[in-house]
Amino acid sequence: MSGIDDLLAEANDRWSRAMNNARDVEDLGMGEAVKTYYLRYFPAGALVLVAAGTVLGTIVFRGDGSSWSLNLAFGLLFAMAGALVGGLVYIAKKVSPAALTYRSDVLLPLENLERKHVTRQIAGKAPIEREHLSVARAGAVQQRKSLARQLVLAPAYVFLFTAQATNWAGQEKPLAWIMLMLVAVWLISIVLLVRDFRRAGRFLVSTSED
Template sequence: MAESADRWVRAERRADGVADKGLGKALKAYFTVYLPIGVVLLFAIGAGLAIVLFRDDWASPASYLSSGLGLAALGVLVGGLAYNWKVLGTAVDMSKIEVTGPLNDAEKKAVRREILGTVTTDPTHLRVKRAAAVQLRKALATQLLIAPVMVCVLLQQVSNPRNPFWWLAAAFGALYLFGMAFLARDFRRAGQFLGKTK
């Protein structure tokens, strides 16, 4: 029992100063404004360059589509990393050390289950749990920012008539979108946990 109390005390120290300062709003702005505008703009530039540069066998709508999606994927990667660093990084006060690090595996799993709403919230050690929720939301937000890169790459593969395995890319894309939905769900649930434990 004393060992458990000591672990929680160390976790409480790590939780100092960890706070969400608008992570949800920043992520929403990215997906509703910056990402759509960036993808459309980069796709148009990539397809336009392909129309100008490609000749003979390469001069086809499929090549233009592939070039547009390729440039969009590159832009989403660079833009997502920059947005993560400049915007999401300032939308949260984070400790560089994992808050739940001192806890044992069973305690970490229990904290995560509470954050994701699969069990009833225990009001003890709430500061540690809230800080862990902030860290989880930041990690999920980073994954969600980068996820559209793979969507662009898979669309590029599906739209390529020379690719005999387009159907495999389509199947993987469906599974990938399913996985993205789970990331978004967990991000929302962690936000709900923060909201109800204020």
């Protein structure tokens, strides 16, 4: 029995450290921060940056209208740079302050299978363990913060691949099609990020009274 007791003691110690890490971890409005970015800042910024970049491309490349694809590609690259820089600023100013998180991974003290079980609870694929609920909630906050950062930066890559596809449009080489496939992959990735972000949010809401 001593071996089993030792294993239980070790497990209790791991969970105790994880619960200590989870203390004061809280979502202070990351959902609203991401929503505001996509409904307000991103659409307006994308429109202005693509238009300004396209006009700038016309001036730089002295286009006469026949090089529309090159000018538009330049505009999309301009928007990519703006989305990347603006996204990083938005993360620092709005996303990061919208969550109180532990300085490192909350789940670090746990073993791999224990971490996976917590992740499954957050995803709604495993029963919630009330005894360790604070750890699961902190893990959900930590997950949402990571996903929020990815969601804010993801459009920059869509602009990048779209710019390449536009630049190579009409060429015999299949490079444009490859870039369009990458655009599709990134758009699907964004949808999956949104799904996971909202799922973690629903977990926090459903367990807020526990």
